[in-house]
Amino acid sequence: xxxxxxxxxxxxxxxxxxxxxxxxxxxxxxxxxxxxxxxxxxxxxxxxxxxxxxxxxxxxxxxxxxxxxxxxxxxxxxxxxxxxxxxxxxxxxxxxxxxxxxxxxxxxxxxxxxxxxxxxxxxxxxxxxxxxxxxxxxxxxxxxxxxxxxxxxxxxxxxxxxxxxxxxxxxxxxxxxxxxxxxxxxxxxxxxxxxxxxxxxxxxxxxxxxxxxxxxxxxxxxxxxxxxxxxxxxxxxxxxxxxxxxxxxxxxxxxxxxxxxxxxxxxxxxxxxxxxxxxxxxxxxxxxxxxxxxxxxxxxxxxxxxxxxxx
Numbered sequence: 669x670x671x672x673x674x675x676x677x678x679x680x681x682x683x684x685x686x687x688x689x690x691x692x693x694x695x696x697x698x699x700x701x702x703x704x705x706x707x708x709x710x711x712x713x714x715x716x717x718x719x720x721x722x723x724x725x726x727x728x729x730x731x732x733x734x735x736x737x738x739x740x741x742x743x744x745x746x747x748x749x750x751x752x753x754x755x756x757x758x759x760x761x762x763x764x765x766x767x768x769x770x771x772x773x774x775x776x777x778x779x780x781x782x783x784x785x786x787x788x789x790x791x792x793x794x795x796x797x798x799x800x801x802x803x804x805x806x807x808x809x810x811x812x813x814x815x816x817x818x819x820x821x822x823x824x825x826x827x828x829x830x831x832x833x834x835x836x837x838x839x840x841x842x843x844x845x846x847x848x849x850x851x852x853x854x855x856x857x858x859x860x861x862x863x864x865x866x867x868x869x870x871x872x873x874x875x876x877x878x879x880x881x882x883x884x885x886x887x888x889x890x891x892x893x894x895x896x897x898x899x900x901x902x903x904x905x906x907x908x909x910x911x912x913x914x915x916x917x918x919x920x921x922x923x924x925x926x927x928x929x930x931x932x933x934x935x936x937x938x939x940x941x942x943x944x945x946x947x948x949x950x951x952x953x954x955x956x957x958x959x960x961x962x963x964x965x966x967x968x969x970x971x972x973x974x975x976x977x978x979x
Contacts, residue, residue: 831950833870838862
C-alpha cells in the first residue's frame with residue numbers, strides 16, 4: 669500500500685438542531701413538544717436531521733472504502749491532535765469548516781455540503797458523492813487548495829488562539845470592555861463593547877456588519893444616502909482589519925484608534941484593565957476562550973500557519 673493511500677481521514681461532524689434539542693430535553697417527544705409550544709416548524713427540524721443522516725451515511729461508505737478513518741464531533745476539536753499527514757473532511761455548515769480549520773497546521777481540509785438546497789456553502793464546494801474520487805486526488809496531492817490567512821491572539825503567559833473568521837476581545841457579558849490599545853506609534857486607553865479583528869475570509873461577515881452599520885449611522889446623521897463603499901479583503905490577504913465596537917469617550921478613555929489594519933510587522937497590542945469577565949474567543953465559539961483579565965497583554969497578528977481549503 670502506498671503512503672498516500674495509507675493516510676488517515678478525520679471526519680468532523682456536528683449535531684443537528686434536532687439532536688441538540690433531544691440531548692437537552694432527553695427524548696424526541698419532549699423535543700417535539702418544545703418546538704410545537706414555540707410554534708416552530710417541527711418538520712423543518714426533522715427534514716434537516718434526515719438529510720444530514722443520509723449525507724453522513726454516504727460519507728461513511730466512502731470512508732469505509734478508503735480504509736483508515738476517524739470520526740470526530742465538533743465538541744472535541746479543542747482537545748484533538750491531528751497528525752501531520754491527516755486529510756480532514758468537515759460535513760456541515762460553513763461554520764464547521766472555519767471551526768475546524770483553526771485547529772489544523774496546514775493539513776488539507778475538504779468542506780462537504782450535507783444539504784445544498786438548505787446551505788449556500790461558500791466553504792462547502794463538494795457533495796458526499798464527490799468524496800471517493802476526491803480523496804484519491806487529495807492524497808496524491810493532485811488537487812489544488814485555497815490558502816486562507818488566519819489571525820492569532822497570543823497572551824503574555826504564552827497561551828494562543830487562532831481565528832479563521834474573526835477574534836473578539838472584550839467582556840463576556842453586556843458590560844464595558846476596559847483596555848489599553850496600541851497599533852504602531854498610536855496608543856490610547858479605551859472603553860467599548862469590545863474589539864473585532866477580522867481575517868480576509870471573515871471580512872464578509874461580522875466585520876462587514878460593523879462597517880455597514882457604522883456607515884449607515886454616519887450617513888443618517890449627515891442626511892446623505894449610504895454609498896456602499898465597503899469592500900471585503902481577499903482570503904489570502906497579508907493583513908487583518910480591526911474595528912472597535914461602540915467606543916465611549918470619557919475623561920479617562922479615548923475613541924480615536926477605532927479602526928486599522930494589522931500586519932505581521934505591525935501587530936495590534938491590547939492590555940486588559942478588566943478585573944474579571946474579560947475574554948478572547950474566535951469564530952463565534954464562546955466556549956473555547958482565553959481569559960483576558962487585568963494585566964494580561966494580548967498581541968494580535970497574522971498566524972504563522974495558513975488554512976488549506978481544498979477546491
